[in-house]
Amino acid sequence: MTTKVSKGSLFPYVIWIALFVIAPILLVGYFSLLDLNGNFTLANYVNFFKPAYLTMTLTSFWYAFLITLFTLIVAYPTAYFLTKTKHKHLWLMFIIIPSWINLLLKTYAFIGIFGLYGPINAIAEVFGIEPTQILFTDFSFIFVAVYIFIPFMIIPIFNALDKLNPTLVYAARDLGASRFTTFRRVVFPLTIEGVKSGIQVTFIPALSLFMITRLIAGNQVITLGTAIEQQFLVAQNWGMGSTIAVFLIIFMVIIMLLTGQKRKRGRV
Amino acid sequence: MNKLTSGAKVYLAIVFLILYAPIFYLIFYSFNSGGTMNNFESFTWEHYQAVFEDSRLLVILINTVIIALLSGLIATIIGTLGAIGIVSIRNKKMRNTLLSFNNVLIVSPDVVIGASFLILFTMIGVKLGFTSVLVSHIAFSIPIVVLMVLPKLLEMNTNLIDAAQDLGASKRDVLTRVILPYIKPGIFAGFFMAITYSLDDFAVTFFVTGNGFSTLSVEIYSMARAGITLTVNAISGIVFIATVLIVIGYYFVTNRSKVGNTGVQE
Numbered sequence: 382m383t384t385k386v387s388k389g390s391l392f393p394y395v396i397w398i399a400l401f402v403i404a405p406i407l408l409v410g411y412f413s414l415l416d417l418n419g420n421f422t423l424a425n426y427v428n429f430f431k432p433a434y435l436t437m438t439l440t441s442f443w444y445a446f447l448i449t450l451f452t453l454i455v456a457y458p459t460a461y462f463l464t465k466t467k468h469k470h471l472w473l474m475f476i477i478i479p480s481w482i483n484l485l486l487k488t489y490a491f492i493g494i495f496g497l498y499g500p501i502n503a504i505a506e507v508f509g510i511e512p513t514q515i516l517f518t519d520f521s522f523i524f525v526a527v528y529i530f531i532p533f534m535i536i537p538i539f540n541a542l543d544k545l546n547p548t549l550v551y552a553a554r555d556l557g558a559s560r561f562t563t564f565r566r567v568v569f570p571l572t573i574e575g576v577k578s579g580i581q582v583t584f585i586p587a588l589s590l591f592m593i594t595r596l597i598a599g600n601q602v603i604t605l606g607t608a609i610e611q612q613f614l615v616a617q618n619w620g621m622g623s624t625i626a627v628f629l630i631i632f633m634v635i636i637m638l639l640t641g642q643k644r645k646r647g648r649v
Numbered sequence: 650m651n652k653l654t655s656g657a658k659v660y661l662a663i664v665f666l667i668l669y670a671p672i673f674y675l676i677f678y679s680f681n682s683g684g685t686m687n688n689f690e691s692f693t694w695e696h697y698q699a700v701f702e703d704s705r706l707l708v709i710l711i712n713t714v715i716i717a718l719l720s721g722l723i724a725t726i727i728g729t730l731g732a733i734g735i736v737s738i739r740n741k742k743m744r745n746t747l748l749s750f751n752n753v754l755i756v757s758p759d760v761v762i763g764a765s766f767l768i769l770f771t772m773i774g775v776k777l778g779f780t781s782v783l784v785s786h787i788a789f790s791i792p793i794v795v796l797m798v799l800p801k802l803l804e805m806n807t808n809l810i811d812a813a814q815d816l817g818a819s820k821r822d823v824l825t826r827v828i829l830p831y832i833k834p835g836i837f838a839g840f841f842m843a844i845t846y847s848l849d850d851f852a853v854t855f856f857v858t859g860n861g862f863s864t865l866s867v868e869i870y871s872m873a874r875a876g877i878t879l880t881v882n883a884i885s886g887i888v889f890i891a892t893v894l895i896v897i898g899y900y901f902v903t904n905r906s907k908v909g910n911t912g913v914q915e
Contacts, residue, residue, distance in 0.1 A: 401791075402754060412768055465653050479669060481849070485851055486869060489881055490674055528668075589758030592852065592855075605760075
């Protein structure tokens with residue numbers, strides 16, 4: 382049948398997998414075992430478990446957790462209400478459009494908005510609050526990150542809600558469940574897969590943010606991503622950078638297993 | 650029952666407001682003769698003029714577009730062929746292995762992709778610059794093309810292929826006249842996604858770009874680190890208009906092909 386035609390078509394694809402999927406992972410693993418002079422060592426791994434790096438890892442997780450939580454809190458009701466609008470796919474489109482504007486530009490906007498003389502401080506002044514520097518704080522960092530991730534969280538939740546059979550909701554209501562009970566026992570459990578993929582596309586990137594931390598948080602917040610960038614491009618210590626990358630990959634796999642298992646089984 | 654309460658409407662309005670406010674804020678001040686983002690003095694086009702007079706910036710813009718189109722095109726070709734290949738594999742284990750490899754770059758944090766590609770290019774001896782950026786963009790766009798094309802291939806009725814072969818079509822004919830027209834919407838979607846990935850990428854490019862070469866994202870980053878320049882605002886005005894045009898164009902292209910597609914099926 383088509384097999385012969387198609388086997389040849391796999392060739393460039395398999396080369397791509399070998400060169401850009403397998404080789405980079407192996408190289409990162411290899412470099413994590415090298416010191417600055419290129420000798421084999423486990424020192425990078427020992428370093429990672431020293432307090433400085435452990436604290437950084439924990440704060441990075443804490444920020445990623447907060448960012449994911451707030452994104453979810455904003456995104457779920459938005460997706461829910463969107464599915465109830467008349468032209469829901471058109472409205473979803475309007476949610477997606479901002480996500481296509483260059484990330485850097487959106488971040489840059491907040492440098493002005495949160496600035497000392499920016500509109501937020503101007504509004505605060507009307508209410509008699511002294512202008513303060515909002516930039517370079519934890520708040521500004523989390524706010525901007527949440528802003529960036531909201532559309533990516535809304536899309537999978539919207540899709541899950543959209544697929545939900547409305548008769549199930551009617552049935553629950555007919556059987557006497559209150560609005561809240563219907564939501565808690567019917568709607569939410571049935572859309573949990575959408576929430577899980579939303580968490581996946583938010584939490585992992587949130588762990589590795591480095592551009593927003595540099596532009597918005599000054600150098601107050603150091604995430605795993607910032608640390609990798611620092612080691613690779615500033616300190617030129619590729620060994621240590623690779624070691625952090627190895628741990629980031631491990632965390633990623635764990636998060637994937639926690640959030641993706643059921644869906645994958647369903648797909649196969 | 651399905652009606653939105655006014656509370657819900659207000660909530661949605663606020664979300665939309667927050668999503669769009671920063672973008673319009675940027676564009677609004679791109680017309681400010683004042684030079685800052687908080688004190689609107691008078692209307693001016695000077696910042697747009699500055700963009701079009703700055704030949705370095707124009708080169709960067711052109712580079713960004715070339716990289717996006719070229720990487721999108723090559724990634725679409727490799728990805729589409731790859732997807733056709735994956736579907737033809739009978740061995741389920743083998744197929745799933747390939748699919749998991751496919752997803753690695755999609756879920757990997759871009760810092761890790763950037764750092765590992767940097768090591769890769771340095772080891773092979775590729776000079777950092779146009780080539781390394783182009784190759785990286787192709788590399789991280791391929792899996793998304795595969796994911797866009799795959800569902801179309803899976804929903805395709807294999808009888809179509811058998812029928813074509815029974816009627817005497819060669820393998821090449823089957824590919825170009827049966828399979829490719831059928832999966833065209835998927836290919837378009839893949840190409841489009843690849844382009845947006847490329848245009849939006851900052852982190853990977855930041856790692857693999859050398860000193861001499863820059864894309865828009867990297868350039869904006871270095872400009873923003875230096876502080877506020879309304880040239881960046883003017884760029885965002887241009888980018889916004891371009892994005893909206895692309896979205897509208899894409900919407901029409903996909904809708905037309907959708908109509909064409911159902912027409913064939915019915």
